[in-house]
Amino acid sequence: MNKLEIGLIGNPNTGKTSLFNSLTGTYNYVGNWSGVTVEKKVGTLKEINGNLIDLPGVYSLNPLTKDEQVATNYFLNENFDSVINIIDASQLERNLHLTLQIAEYGKPFMIGLNMIDVALRSGMKIDVEKLSNKLQVPIIPLVARTGKGITDLLSILKKNEVRNPNTKLVSFDDEIEQIITDIMTLLPENLPGNVRWYAVQILEENEPVLNFVNGLVPISTFEQHINLSNTFVKENSSAKSFKQYAYQTRRREILQLITDCVIKENSSNISLSTKIDKIVTHKFLGIPIFLLLMFIMFKFTFDWIGTPLSDTLDSFISGPVTNFATDLLQAIGASDFIKSVILNGIIAGVGGVLVFVPQIFILFFFISLLEDSGYMARVATVMDVLMEKVGLNGKAFIPMIIGLGCNVPGIMAARTIEQPRERLLTILLTPLMSCSARLSVYSLFVAAFFKENQAIVVFSLYLLGIITALLLAVIFSKTILKKEQSYFIMELPPYRKPQWISLFRSTWDKGKGFVKKAGTFIFGGSVAIWFLSYAGPGGLNVPLDHSYLAKIGGFIAPIFEPIGFGTWQAGASLITGFLAKEVVVSTMNIIYHAPNMASLTHVISGTFTPLSAYSFLVFILLYIPCLATVAVIKKESGSTKWTIFSMFYSFIIAYILSALIYGIGTLLGY
Amino acid sequence: MFVNILLGVAIFGYAGFALFNAIRKSKKGKCAACSIKNSCSSNCSVIPNQK
Numbered sequence: 001m002n003k004l005e006i007g008l009i010g011n012p013n014t015g016k017t018s019l020f021n022s023l024t025g026t027y028n029y030v031g032n033w034s035g036v037t038v039e040k041k042v043g044t045l046k047e048i049n050g051n052l053i054d055l056p057g058v059y060s061l062n063p064l065t066k067d068e069q070v071a072t073n074y075f076l077n078e079n080f081d082s083v084i085n086i087i088d089a090s091q092l093e094r095n096l097h098l099t100l101q102i103a104e105y106g107k108p109f110m111i112g113l114n115m116i117d118v119a120l121r122s123g124m125k126i127d128v129e130k131l132s133n134k135l136q137v138p139i140i141p142l143v144a145r146t147g148k149g150i151t152d153l154l155s156i157l158k159k160n161e162v163r164n165p166n167t168k169l170v171s172f173d174d175e176i177e178q179i180i181t182d183i184m185t186l187l188p189e190n191l192p193g194n195v196r197w198y199a200v201q202i203l204e205e206n207e208p209v210l211n212f213v214n215g216l217v218p219i220s221t222f223e224q225h226i227n228l229s230n231t232f233v234k235e236n237s238s239a240k241s242f243k244q245y246a247y248q249t250r251r252r253e254i255l256q257l258i259t260d261c262v263i264k265e266n267s268s269n270i271s272l273s274t275k276i277d278k279i280v281t282h283k284f285l286g287i288p289i290f291l292l293l294m295f296i297m298f299k300f301t302f303d304w305i306g307t308p309l310s311d312t313l314d315s316f317i318s319g320p321v322t323n324f325a326t327d328l329l330q331a332i333g334a335s336d337f338i339k340s341v342i343l344n345g346i347i348a349g350v351g352g353v354l355v356f357v358p359q360i361f362i363l364f365f366f367i368s369l370l371e372d373s374g375y376m377a378r379v380a381t382v383m384d385v386l387m388e389k390v391g392l393n394g395k396a397f398i399p400m401i402i403g404l405g406c407n408v409p410g411i412m413a414a415r416t417i418e419q420p421r422e423r424l425l426t427i428l429l430t431p432l433m434s435c436s437a438r439l440s441v442y443s444l445f446v447a448a449f450f451k452e453n454q455a456i457v458v459f460s461l462y463l464l465g466i467i468t469a470l471l472l473a474v475i476f477s478k479t480i481l482k483k484e485q486s487y488f489i490m491e492l493p494p495y496r497k498p499q500w501i502s503l504f505r506s507t508w509d510k511g512k513g514f515v516k517k518a519g520t521f522i523f524g525g526s527v528a529i530w531f532l533s534y535a536g537p538g539g540l541n542v543p544l545d546h547s548y549l550a551k552i553g554g555f556i557a558p559i560f561e562p563i564g565f566g567t568w569q570a571g572a573s574l575i576t577g578f579l580a581k582e583v584v585v586s587t588m589n590i591i592y593h594a595p596n597m598a599s600l601t602h603v604i605s606g607t608f609t610p611l612s613a614y615s616f617l618v619f620i621l622l623y624i625p626c627l628a629t630v631a632v633i634k635k636e637s638g639s640t641k642w643t644i645f646s647m648f649y650s651f652i653i654a655y656i657l658s659a660l661i662y663g664i665g666t667l668l669g670y
Numbered sequence: 671m672f673v674n675i676l677l678g679v680a681i682f683g684y685a686g687f688a689l690f691n692a693i694r695k696s697k698k699g700k701c702a703a704c705s706i707k708n709s710c711s712s713n714c715s716v717i718p719n720q721k
């Protein structure tokens with residue numbers, strides 16, 4: 001039997017990724033907000049020989065944004081067997097627009113009616129059988145989060161009971177139907193899917209469809225039909241374009257379906273969601289509440305749980321692990337060279353970064369908690385007003401929040417923004433968000449200089465990143481990137497009790513990259529840095545100050561003299577930090593030959609003052625996006641010019657801010 | 671002596687491989703690992719009209 005290929009499609013935030021995970025037994029990132037999936041994901045179906053493809057959430061097959069095109073292109077270019085359309089039962093009216101378009105496309109599909117529990121609670125009783133008969137496709141009620149209904153869905157797939165839908169659910173006025181028939185005769189017969197669907201999409205001026213058809217029939221053939229339909233629509237309906245007319249016609253059909261198949265019961269209880277929303281999305285209280293929660297998050301990460309855990313791990317690595325390695329190397333008769341690369345290079349460099357794993361995981365745990373509960377979507381709406389004022393799209397906040405984990409997926413998430421200029425602006429500003437790699441540098445320095453105020457210092461850095469991004473947004477959108485008209489509608493998902501398993505998975509998903517990087521990139525980097533510190537123009541095993549690393553670091557060090565850290569050590573760490581920010585910590589560990597964190601903090605406090613340390617941290621926060629981020633900026637912006645700009649402007653801003661902090665601090669006598 | 675050479679080759683070999691691999695991957699960006707990148711026309715390249 002051939003391998004089945006099944007697509008998973010639905011509106012944003014309807015639980016596609018949850019269902020994907022249950023059906024494939026894999027794990028993918030699930031967030032309680034729109035736009036989590038911006039690219040296709042493929043998983044192998046459980047118990048069935050087939051692939052399941054998770055598509056980004058879309059409202060329609062006529063795409064507005066880049067990520068929405070993924071779904072339409074999937075319909076046009078991939079050879080799939082059937083589609084599972086997942087629908088939010090509590091938002092039936094909006095979700096059915098996509099369903100009708102999928103039905104018009106005509107390939108076999110089935111519906112997963114998700115969040116049936118939420119619909120019931122809000123007083124909507126759906127006659128599943130009746131709806132299924134009308135659409136002529138199987139419908140399975142689901143609660144994807146808990147896994148209810150998944151077995152039924154799998155059994156439909158297994159028995160291959162997915163059926164061809166009723167493609168004639170929506171009919172237009174006779175004149176339009178005539179135009180559609182005319183177009184159909186001009187189209188080739190072997191198109192994937194129903195020819196009528198193509199005709200309607202051509203009239204709707206669906207870009208991916210036009211591009212696709214243009215490869216077969218010149219698009220100019222249909223110009224007359226498009227004009228004719230638009231003229232008819234303008235003269236005979238309230239719609240301004242055929243696209244709007246098609247929307248209205250589908251909507252009428254949907255309302256009819258709902259009248260026939262849904263019984264609405266009056267629900268008297270105002271939901272808890274609404275009550276909480278009144279407080280957390282309050283005009284004035286919203287932002288302070290968000291900041292307070294962020295602060296508490298850092299308190300946990302540093303003062304309350306994270307630091308003690310990191311300290312324990314540190315004493316384990318610097319104690320038993322190092323002793324064991326030393327004894328073992330001694331026993332096998334390793335040379336000094338090998339001893340040095342393992343103890344001073346690998347254990348110092350990789351171990352020095354691994355020490356911060358507990359803190360990073362705790363921070364991610366809290367970010368996942370805020371996301372999964374539905375709170376982050378509220379924050380995005382609260383921030384919307386502020387974002388609009390500074391010339392950004394309200395949606396830009398989501399890439400930025402994702403950027404707190406790692407800037408790379410943050411920048412990818414900017415695809416959900418429709419306006420190219422706003423997207424570019426978001427891409428340029430997301431690297432200012434303090435990612436987890438930078439957290440390890442902060443951890444090292446706050447432990448050395450701000451023992452009593454760790455949380456508040458790190459909090460101030462995160463805040464500084466956000467504020468700088470907002471201020472730059474104002475400047476950029478008034479100068480180099482003039483703003484276009486934009487709209488932002490963020491759907492508020494219901495609050496939900498976070499589930500432990502999904503929470504731990506989500507935390508692991510965010511943090512695993514950090515651990516993996518320690519074993520690969522940081523390992524390689526540590527060995528390379530160690531070698532540069534071991535070798536010099538004078539040969540091997542030279543004093544550190546005469547090593548290549550000292551030469552390279554010393555070359556750029558004078559630049560940083562005015563901002564408080566003109567040492568070759570700082571210079572060398574900053575250069576290596578471009579590859580990945582964690583490497584700054586590895587470099588420092590290797591340079592200072594510190595056996596453990598306590599002694600490293602001691603050595604560092606000899607070369608930095610608290611003021612220059614803070615200036616250094618601000619510089620680390622902003623000075624340059626790391627290599628992977630630069631690559632993604634290049635890919636997503638498609639422009640070398642803007643990529644170079646993103647590196648230069650951040651360096652200049654970092655320098656100015658560090659200079660200001662160091663200058664003012666010095667004047668104040670710190 | 672033999673142990674030293676073996677360890678040295680293993681450490682520097684892996685370090686070089688890890689560095690090279692990581693830099694190559696990060697230059698490529700995320701789509702490099704996508705299983706249907708060949709048939710995916712929208713994602714890995716910039717869509718011309720939205721440049």
